[in-house]
Amino acid sequence: MLRFIAGRLIVVIAVAITLSFITFFLLNYAIDPAQAVAGEEALFEEIEQVRIQYGFDRPILERYFEWASGVMRGNFGESYYWNKSVYLLVLERAPETITLALMSVSVTIIIAIPLGIVAALNPNTIIDRFALGIAVAAQAVPNFWLGLLMIILFALTFPIFPVSGDKTYFHFVLPSIVLGASSVPPVMRLMRTGLLDVVDSDYIRTARSNGFYGWNLTINHSMRNAVLPVVSVLAVQLGHKFGGSVITESVFAINGLGRLALESILGTDIPTVQILVFIFAFMFLIFNLFADILNAYLDPRLRK
């Protein structure tokens, strides 16, 4: 088990380094960073002055190593656009995004798992069709559009939840529903097929012949095996939520990392964008690692 975790950890670190490398090069070659700092209308002399002042004239590898060693020590650089340390910016905005991510995964669990169970218990009936229909619809609906529809609906017709801002937890209800809806189809389908696969297995037949039936059978016997892949997919989805927060946060005016990312891109603030891409990728890797370890812990066959 320890060897398995160590192996995975090495891959995660290697991927994280590769990704930081790729994003750094991409963002420093796609545009001229000096131009970005000086602004669109800057004169040639001004741009050159900025280039020397900020050290953009140095070799890119040297700058990468300086940046990377800074990141490891918690120094994310200075934001040109916000005139602030990127570290403080991220620290300020992170709680909103973490709340949003956790709440939206809870929404996914609340909707997708019961739906999957009910669909699997009544295969090929109208209930099953209904659940699959919801999955098809949730897969095709554009996130931002669902958010705007919710705003129209809840601002005018049912003013229960606030539709904009991030002051209280109530403000996060609608955004979480919108962000959580996009994960419903994979989780629901997996729950359904997982249960259907298990239902045919020998040990369920044995349990049935021993007199277990109904919810007792489902919860205590079938679910134990069927829920494994669902848990790991949920962890992966949680990793996705950080990157997915960009749209939802900008629709519902939540001051989180996603909105910070959008604003930084529009203000060509390279240091902030760079660190956010890295943080989102790192979050995904961490949750993936967690899912792998969990799976290996629960299913010894996977530890090789």
Added chain:
Amino acid sequence: MIFELFAKRLFPQAFNNDLSELEPKHIFLRKSVNHLGFKFGLTMLLIIIFLGIFGPHIIGISPYEQDLTKRLLPPIWVEGGNWEHIFGTDGNGRDYLARILYGTRISLTIGFGAAFVGMIIGISLGILAGYFGGWVDQLVNYLLTCQLALPGLLLAMTVVFLIGPSITVVILVIGVLHWTLFLVVSRSATQRIRNLDYVLAANAIGASKYQIIFSDIIPNILNQIIVIFTLEVGIAILSEASLSFLGVGIQPPTPSWGLLIAEGREALFFQPWLIILPGIALFLLVVSINMLGDGLRDITDPNSKIEIKSKVEVPISNLKQNINSKK
């Protein structure tokens, strides 16, 4: 249904009651006639493509023509709408129906274009990894892990914004960020096919690696690739809409649906149709593509449980005779 009528008119031999003489494409057709989602998706997608190609010509109004005296007219079903502008007009007095119809072209172009770019990358890497194995496989696997971890939307936003948004850039960026499904599917299919007898036989009679890849492997993974391609078109269309909605994709005045929704946001509570109409268009297009993809997967899957029903009972003796004569 219309679909069945067309199918029967075009391929009468597929609806032969003698099931033993069906060719593969006829079996496909017979199965598809019994798959409701496939029929629905295909019909709707064809209608949308038709509207996208011919719609702007039929209504004959330019999506760019502004008339500031006719700003924010309501659509026909809201009080005050008239037949001149069936879906009303937007904030600059442009006909909304024309803009939505024209937007179909943008969505379809970007959807198919980006899925194609992704397909080329994914299949190439997948076949390389699956066929050669060893360190090539491990390298590709590493690339896959990196790609999966990247926050796709955020990176797409950044790159499109920095390079300068245009349709070509959006297609390329979305395509380059969406190849993982193609890779996974083509790699596992190639691994499976590589060790089948007929590939070994081709190898034994001296076929080169490229001959084997192009004439033995690619045709055999095509079924699965088409399914993934369809689903990826849907994903790419949604990505483009998200990019345009955030203002870092297609730029005004080009009528992309995502952009229309972003523009309609200013009048969220007073002219909600400005948001609802393009959203419905987007939803219908992606639903039909997804249903088509799901249907294709069910139909082409050899283990699928869709039965071919023959409307007229074929006497069993007849079938047996046929099988015997084939032996």
